[in-house]
Amino acid sequence: MTSPSFSGHAHQPHPHAPSPAEVPLRHDWALPEVRALYELPLLELVYRAQSVHRAVWKENKVQLCSLLSIKTGGCSEDCGYCPQAARYDTGVKAEKLMAVPEVLDAAKKAREAGATRFCMGAAWREVKDGPQFDQVLDMVRGVKSLGMEACCTLGMVTDSQAQRLKAAGLDAYNHNLDTSEQHYGEIITTRTYDDRLKTLERVRNAGIGVCCGGIIGLGESIDDRCQLLVTLANQAHHPESVPVNALVPVEGTPLQQNQRVDALDMVRTIAVARILMPASMVRLSAGRQQMSDEAQLLCMLAGANSVFFGEKLLTTGNPEFAQDMALFAKAGVKPLEPNVDRPLSQ
Ligand code: SAM
Ligand code: DTB
Ligand code: SF4
Numbered sequence: 001m002t003s004p005s006f007s008g009h010a011h012q013p014h015p016h017a018p019s020p021a022e023v024p025l026r027h028d029w030a031l032p033e034v035r036a037l038y039e040l041p042l043l044e045l046v047y048r049a050q051s052v053h054r055a056v057w058k059e060n061k062v063q064l065c066s067l068l069s070i071k072t073g074g075c076s077e078d079c080g081y082c083p084q085a086a087r088y089d090t091g092v093k094a095e096k097l098m099a100v101p102e103v104l105d106a107a108k109k110a111r112e113a114g115a116t117r118f119c120m121g122a123a124w125r126e127v128k129d130g131p132q133f134d135q136v137l138d139m140v141r142g143v144k145s146l147g148m149e150a151c152c153t154l155g156m157v158t159d160s161q162a163q164r165l166k167a168a169g170l171d172a173y174n175h176n177l178d179t180s181e182q183h184y185g186e187i188i189t190t191r192t193y194d195d196r197l198k199t200l201e202r203v204r205n206a207g208i209g210v211c212c213g214g215i216i217g218l219g220e221s222i223d224d225r226c227q228l229l230v231t232l233a234n235q236a237h238h239p240e241s242v243p244v245n246a247l248v249p250v251e252g253t254p255l256q257q258n259q260r261v262d263a264l265d266m267v268r269t270i271a272v273a274r275i276l277m278p279a280s281m282v283r284l285s286a287g288r289q290q291m292s293d294e295a296q297l298l299c300m301l302a303g304a305n306s307v308f309f310g311e312k313l314l315t316t317g318n319p320e321f322a323q324d325m326a327l328f329a330k331a332g333v334k335p336l337e338p339n340v341d342r343p344l345s346q
Pocket of ligand 3: 075076077078079082083084085122123124125155
């Protein structure tokens, strides 16, 4: 089974989905109009985002995704936010790639807890062909055989690696642009924005769903934030999912002293992402542990329809499972079923 319309090709729209004419998918956003959206009075912005959301997604349901670090630490890159970069003293130890049965065990537990998507992350600059990549392909096959959506984030890939991931059944590949092209060099110097865009193109060409978003709180300007969203929305296809992370400042990283992200900035960023990319999953990703229940609900009202659940992200904390379940229960938030709750086309 594939994810709903994640290839951007023809699919059966959900019977309750409105006509696509109601919410045109645009790919020609200009920075000033996006900045004007970002700066709307907050409640007007949330109202507009929720209106777009409800025209495409019939209810305010939220997909539960599970995240596992299959290869932790020891990364050669210098991403200024990342606790897994070998060059920063963050207390994260470099580990070996996990064994396939261990990963599938975690995936089964996640499925039992309600996850419909399982995302496997590796602290690699790029994928290298060989036994380790073969092992990851086995993980993908195993996760698919459990009936879950499979997602990977492994760094840069070549065309043939992307094709092999697709053949193994991979639904989505996460590869974030993180920030605007202008700000990128302030955060990462060991690869370029163009390297990121090339991997995204290879993933797209292989027919794998694109999961691409960014981080706020990197010291970027409002224009940088808006420009990232413009870059994502002006791709020929919108990414099928757009993770919005708040920086988790980790001691030992160059960004450890960055000011904490205001939850309302997350709300604004999510709302603008929803307006620009109506049919994409918008994932409220890192930073939930630092947010109140009310702020998280406001993010959902602004169009977030996916979260990572489970006590850990890759190396940092996430809300306790019971706490999330209590929040969803008291707010009446229902889980989104990827093959039932379909958006319009991308
Ligand atoms: N190494 C691969 C790569 O860079 O694409 C995959 C793993 S990497 C850890 C996945 C994403 O996690 C990054 O692109 C970044 O957006 C996010 N991330 C890493 N550290 C973070 C932090 N401290 N706060 C918020 N997001 C973070
Ligand atoms: C994404 O955009 N956020 C997730 C997932 N994709 C791989 C990762 C967040 C990592 C936060 C820092 C950590 O736990 O190491
Ligand atoms: Fe390595 Fe990815 Fe962390 Fe950058 S974000 S240091 S590439 S694990």
